Amino acid sequence: MSLLSVEGLGIEFGGVRAVHDVSFNVKPGEIVSVIGPNGAGKTTLFNMISGVYLPGGGKVVLDGEDVTGMAPHLLARRGLSRTFQNLQIFQQMTVLENAIAGYHLQESGHVLSDMFNLPSSRKRARAAAEGAYALLERVRLSRAAEQEAGNLSYGALKRLEIARALALNPRVLLLDEPAAGCNAVETEEIDNLIAEVAKEGVAILLVEHDMKLVMRISNHIVVLDHGEKIAEGDPATVSRNPDVIAAYLGTQAEEATHADS
Template sequence: MSVSVSEAKPILCVDHVAVRFGGLTAIADLHFDVRPGEILSLIGPNGAGKTTAFNVITGFLKPTQGEVRFQGVPLAGLKPHAITRLGLARTFQRTSVFANDTVLENVLIGLHREGSGRLIDAIFNLPRERAAERAARDTAYGILDLVGLAHRADEMAGALSYGEQRLVGVALALATRPAMLLLDEPVSGMNASETQVFVQLLRTIRARGVTILLVEHDMPMVMEVSDRIVVLNYGRLIAEGPPAAIRANPAVIEAYLGKSAAKAAEQEAAHA
């Protein structure tokens, strides 16, 4: 018998996490779970603690209290690269591409950690190394095709538009073969049509078995793509639930959406 997303054991548990910088509380008692195969969005006003939460989850910041577990493994004390090896990858608010390398080379860099070729094979260009290189290039082209950039593979990443560079960042993250992908404002700088293409990409990625945690300010997009939404304000969780419940939640409307934004998001969802 299959297990529904709502019944599945969480892939990520954020368990009563707090982050304090001196006398400033960035996050206070944050707790939520992400279930395998879902798209969960973390939203809130600027300064609400969303990126701080991402930094804690991915090992860039140590929590003052609480614990984060990924697939049952406590992440306390693990470096970001070790967390990535566990299957949890992220993108950043700012594009983080290798600007002076081609788009294809960017993805190959992401694939490099998976390489199993031995040093002696590489030095002498032995058949096993050549076969591994061909396989890596095929995989990289497949990832670029997925994100819609295969036709730009040989162009310098730094020459791409801002929106396309964000897609390169997603491709880099996917190259690590994650079980879960954390996306920090991925459609920032994209126009409406680019955003819709990205929504379809998220659904395709999820259909391939990757769980997604999303931080985003584009509320129509969030309402359209999310299975559940977690809302932060001043570092505290103020609401959690499906888009329809969040859209109608008085505390969320007051703290973040505003009546006009909530109405616009509702209209967008109705026409989606």
């Protein structure tokens, strides 16, 4: 059964069709990648799924519930979390504080208890700190917990953003170019982390330009061009699709497929 269903999703900006009639499903533990050339509508699609944009047509279904246009914080409480193409990190805060920030949507305390530092507030703070530190261990950043986030390498910042998204205990995780700007070692670390999360049953929707990474870890690939879906299937099928090659991949997909075979 699909955990996330995108059904005929579309949107226009100023009369220009950005995304049109896109549909696909993501099952628990599955990694589905959305690829396409620049301007294909990938991030716009992510923004509609995650509640940043209100779709002009179609719907988003999360675990059987129509959540189309629902605000991002409400989607997060229902188990859908995301990262962004541009880092959303608090550079002057410590690595641990950034990870703790991911827990704020789970907090159920009252303003007064926080104002007066009541035991319930302190208990929540301890639980958030412990959970955040465990996430940092998971993404191999625990040794940097007390450093300012701005001192981390770009790849480490990418892993920190994933850790913060995982703090919401998502059932569906949207990753927007998690390996962008990373070197080969950093990309492999992110590759392994994504695979680990998927093995735990989290449904992962990925936008990424690194074709070797996409072909290596994806169970299913959706290809967009000019806002429309032109192909979908497993990596081997997509990499040999003539429409995909003509629109975007060229020989990259073939090379990536053969390199990992």
